[in-house]
Amino acid sequence: MKYRKIILILIGIALYGLTQYVDAKGISFGVPSAVRKKTKQLKEKIIESGIVIIGVDGGIIEESNNYKVEIPAGALSEEARIKVEVPSLTNLPEFSKVPDNIRNIAKIIHIDSSVTEFNKPIKITIYYDETILSDNGILTAIEEEELLVAYTFNEDLSDYEILNIARVDTTNNFVEIEVTHFSWIGITWTKPLYMKIDIPPQNGDIVFRMTPNKWIPGHAGIYFCEDSNEYVIEAMPPKVRKISFADFKSNNIYMGSRNSKQITSQSRDEIVQLANNLIGENYVSTGYITKYGFYELAIPIASASLSKGGNGEYTCVGLTEYCYESTGLDLVDNNIGENPYFFPVEQYYATQPSNEVTVNVSETVNIPITFIHGSNVSSINLTVKETDIPATEYTLSENSFSWTPKAEQAGQDWNVTFEATYTLEVAYIPFDRIINQSVVISVNNVDTTAPTIANVSAGSLTTSGATINWNTNESATSQVQYGLTTSYGTTYPTSDSTADKTSHSVSITSLSADKLYHYRVISKDSSGNSATGSDGTFTTSAVADTTAPTISNVAESSLTSSGVAITWTTDESATSQVEYGLTTSYGTTYPTSDSSADKISHSVALSGLSAETLYHYRVISKDSSNNTATSSDGTFITNTTSTTTSRELPDTGQTTSYTATYGEDHDYQSPATQMSYTDNGDGTVTDNLTGLMWLQEGNYPFNGSSSTGTWEQALTFCEDFFYAGYSDWRLPNVKDLASILLLELKPSINATYFLNTAGIYWTSTTSPTTTPYAMAVLFNSGSRGTVFRYSKTTNTFICVRPVRGGQ
Incomplete structure (x- = not known):
């Protein structure tokens, strides 16, 4: 295969020189007399040294490693003078008419003779130098024998015409042609059609491109994908640089990708990292040479200039070769052998039969197919030449192949060979040609194992939501079933067709606060195997408490001269x-x-209080959410000490009434003389037992707008008081005021008749022991010891209830 590649290119180079030489010399072939005359005249000019005389018995004319002309016996009717030469490539006749599809003429020879035509065919062997052809490694992708063409120039038609090639010897590097007349003979090859199956590149792959309409090898770079963006690192004058993959393919024929057969995911990472590290290194452009008007890449891969040592400069080939071989991979692994040159297209096509596409069961594989050809190719027809896939299962269009494997086709490699037939025009003569291309489709084994679910947990709990997390041992979908019972009832998300996670997290919302929820997770892999986790529970957070406690039943008890118990x-x-x-x-x-x-039942004992003193108080309660409640103001008066002037009135034991005035002991012992009141309907109340008339309102203001004041203010107010048509109101004495006490009640008074009774009320009675003090009656204690003395100047908590009558 190697030598055949070389032969094709050498042959192509020769024809170019032939056309130039013939054009310059005006030499032509043909049988007509005019042509023979012109040929004879030209022949007389060039027959000099090197002429060989051949007779009717035939003979051989040869030059080592160039040509060999074998004239069989009987080919000549008479002795002839024959000269064979290898002219300059610039001497081809009618050079402008060399067919456009002819490229790189391999070798040209000119046979001149005194005889213009032979009785039988003579055999011409043309040798070539394989090192010349090796510069055109692109030919390794095709069947070279089908592309070799021999040309001669027909002066009668003033154009080139094709000759048949009898034999190609790729071992000894020669071709054989049989002709019946002497002429210019050139060997060349034509631009073929190529079929390329596109396999998407991966990180670290070498990607190739060609320039359209020019028969030259192309350009190579290292492909890598970063953050979903595709790039190529390439060596382009003057530096190694990074460009987008789209720019790399722009205005060129993208030929595909290639990698070492030993490449691993770790190798890919190392290759990409190394290529990235080289960005900015200098690049030497001398790797490109000019030959026959075309640019051809010809860089020895063994050259020291391709290694990063030395001056650290790279060609595109050197860059790719260095990145691969620095990671321990052999770039030339496609049976090229000792070929000292590396060509992108050669590398691509040499490995093409081993290209593989991997697909899962029930997953459609699409294989794009591209044809690359010159303008002389037409009538392309693509078919599937050979495959084990039933024809009813795949679809073949003009430029792609698609197939969806079934479960029973899993675990196998399916070969598909494509055949393209086309017409190739050579020197205006159509030739039917056929090319084949193969690809292997690997169908993964059917997966029947469900994912393994682990590390299930519920977190991020709020009053209305939770996040469920778990792991699976393979990529799978993410769903959660949940509800207030093990029947669940809700699945979220309702569907998930993307099996792309091994770490799963699903947030569920619209839950009720402070509720116990049951849940379980579900994960399904790409093969449809589903796994369901066991039941789990979580409790949503309670709604934040913003309501303060409600305080009720505030009361005083265990009142002493120095303490009291407050309950609520x-x-x-x-x-x-x-x-x-x-x-x-x-x-x-x-x-x-x-x-x-x-x-919820509270009791606080206060101590260290002063005797016979009015205290204000309020209770405070705070719940666990720090919501605080405070009661309204309350009061209590501590008891007197043993020296207090507050005492019970002595009981005389009197059983007979001696006066008409109510108040004698007798008056409090008869059931017929129990308390009795009349509401006068004018804001006054009459005591039916004592005859006293009282002001019904117990919170009457007498100190400006205040209902509390000093003893002197109380006296003056009552003396000046005019109410309900009466002006003889007075401040009651201690006995008057004590007569309306009901100690079993709190406040200690009949609230039906006496309204809004406050805690303490002044009397007109001065303390018998301390004149700066006056006596006052306490109506809110609900116990004995209700008469106290207070400084007459006290003005903050003692009220007044005027009375009239009695004395």
Whole structure:
């Protein structure tokens, strides 16, 4: 195969020189007399040294490694003078008429004789130098014998015409042609049609391109994909650079990709990394040479200039070769043997039969097919020449092949050989040609194993959502079933056809707060195998508590001269604290702190209080969410000490009434004399037992707008008070005011008749022991010991209830 490649190119070079030489000399062939006359005249000019005399018995004229002309016996009717030469390539006749599809003439010889035609065919052997042909490695992709063409120039037609080639010897590097007349003979090859099956490149692949309409090898670079963007690293004057894959293919024929057969994913990463590291290195353009008007890439892959040592300069071939061989891979692994040249297209086509496409069952594989050819190729017809795939299962269009394998076709390699028939015109003569191209389609084994689910957890819990996380041992879909029971009821997402994750995370929303949910996960691989996790549970967060406790049933108990117990209830567990003091500014909190929100029935004992003193207080309760509730203001008066002037009135034991005035002991013992009141309907109440008339309102303002004031203010107010048509109102004495007490109630008074009764009321009675003090009656204690003394200047909490009558 190697030598045949070489032969084709050498032959092509020769014809070019032939046409130039014939054109310059005006030499032609043909049988007509005019042609023979012209030939004879020209022959007389050039027959000099090197002439060989051949008789009727025949003979051989040869020059080592150039040509051999064998004239059999009987080919000549008479002795003839014959000269064979290898003229300059610039002497071809009618050079402008050399067919456009002819490229790189391999060798040309000129046979001149005194005889213009032979009685029988003579055999001409033309030798070639394989090193010349090796510069055109692109021919390794085709059947060279079909493309070899021998030409002669027909002066009668003033054009080139084709000759038949009898034999090609690729071992000894020669071709044989049989002719019946002497003439110019050139050996060449024509531009063929190529069929290319596109296999998508991977990281580290070498990608190739060609320039359209020019018979030259192309350009190579290292392909890599980064962040979904495709790039090529190439050596282009003056530096190694990175360009987009689209730019690399732009305005060129993209020939595909190639890689070493030993390449691994690790090798690919190393190749790409190394190529990236070389960006910016200098590039030597002398690797390109000019030959016969065409640019051809001819760089020895063994050359030291291709290694990164030395001056660190690269050609496109050197760059790719260095990146591969630096990672321990042999780039030339396609049976090229000792061929010292590396050509992108040669490398591509040499490995083409081993190209593989991998596909899963029920997954459609599409194989693009591209034809690359010159203008002299027409009538292309693509067929499937050979395959084990049933014809009813695949589709072949003008430029692609598609197939969807079935389950029973899994685990096998399916070969497809494409055949393209086409017409190739050579010197205006159509020739039918056939090319074949193969590809292997590997169908993965049918996967019947479901994914393995592990590490299932629920997190990111809120009042309305949760995130479920898990892992699978292979790429799979992600779904979660959930609900308030193990029947679940909801699946999210409702569908998932993308089996592309091994780490899964699904967030579910629109849940109810503070609820226990059941859930399980589902993952399905690309083969449709589904796995379902076991049942799991999570509880959503409760709605944030922003409501303070409700305080009720606030009361005082266990009142002494120095202490009291404050009790209350809340509608939820909460802390227990009391603020208290001599005014509504309070000033003291007990206990100073309470972090245990664990009670709904609360009791706080206050101690260290002053005797016979009015205290204001309020209770505070805070729930576990720090919502705080504070009660309204309450008051209590501590009891007197043993020296207090507050005492019970002595019981005389009197059983007979001696006066008409109510108040004697007798008056409180008869059932017939129990408390009885009349509502006068004018804001006053009459006590039916004592005859006293009282102001019904217990919170009447007497100190400006205030209903509390000093003792002197109370006296003056009552003396000046005019109400309900009466002006003889007075401040009641202690006995008057005590007569309307009902100690079993709180406030200690009949609230049906006496409205809005406050805590303490002034009397006109001065303290018998301390004149700066006056006596006052407490109506909110609900217990004995309700008469106290207070400084007459006290003005913050003692009220007044005027009375008339009695004395």
